[in-house]
Amino acid sequence: MTIHKEGYTSIALGVLFVFVLNAITHYYASENQLLTWAVYILSAFVLIALLQFFRSPKRTITQDEKIILCPADGKVVVIEETEETEYFQDRRLQISIFMSPINVHINRNPVSGIVKYFKYHPGKYLMAWNPKSSTLNERTTTVVETDGIEILFRQIAGAMARRIVWYVKEGQTVDQGTEFGFIKFGSRVDVFLPIGSKVAVKLGDKVKGGITVLGEINNEV
Incomplete structure (x- = not known):
């Protein structure tokens, strides 16, 4: 399984979004464990969703003109x-x-x-x-x-x-x-x-x- 080329930019932006969101949460709400875990879960969901959407599974194509x-x-x-x-x-x-x-x-x-x-x-x-x-x-x-x-x-x-x-x-x-x-x-x-x-x-x-x-x-x- 690989990532399709069309996903490189979207995934990079997703990683940046997750990094900024987690940094802000850690700085301003590190003592709020409920909020912190909610942000972690949201971050994981965003990254997993992007990776699965832009996946490019290897397929063996059998060509047939008929x-x-x-x-x-x-x-x-x-x-x-x-x-x-x-x-x-x-x-x-x-x-x-x-x-x-x-x-x-x-x-x-x-x-x-x-x-x-x-x-x-x-x-x-x-x-x-x-x-x-x-x-x-x-x-x-x-x-x-x-x-x-x-x-x-x-x-x-x-x-x-x-x-x-x-x-x-x-x-x-x-x-x-x-x-x-x-x-x-x-x-x-x-x-x-x-x-x-x-x-x-x-x-x-x-x-x-x-x-x-x-x-x-x-x-x-």
Whole structure:
């Protein structure tokens, strides 16, 4: 288990906060044992929470051009046909994964291929499970073409997630299972597949990025 690079600054600030808080408590309230222990417990909680949030577990990715890997850890909260209005302008099969603050927040490419489209959208911070968050919240949209089929996936900020990080750009070649981004403190990732695609998950399933198979590539769709 290692710490993701996106966590270095946040963890450093957390350590500084804990150091200052404990120094002030020791100086002004060293005789108040109840307050002192409360500060110790709070400090431990802050540091443990930051370390677990930015953890980067080692994973063995099995690449397969016939499948679509899950892009994030979390829970499947949406599987439905919907109108995709930004890029495809037609109906697609949407699968959404909600990431809670306790999940690993690394985002991984669901397929290998060429990035045909990428765009960052500033926006609001509605709760990630709100259906309107897909079009109103801060988000990124990425489209990767693989074997003649285009797969769209979207990072969506939530009420707690106030920073989306991405590592891809148009024209770039990406490999299935490698990192394409990171979202801090709870959020969602949507994947849009062609209508008729075979889905390998169901609502409520707990999934792992780069490990769980979302569905299969259907070249006849």
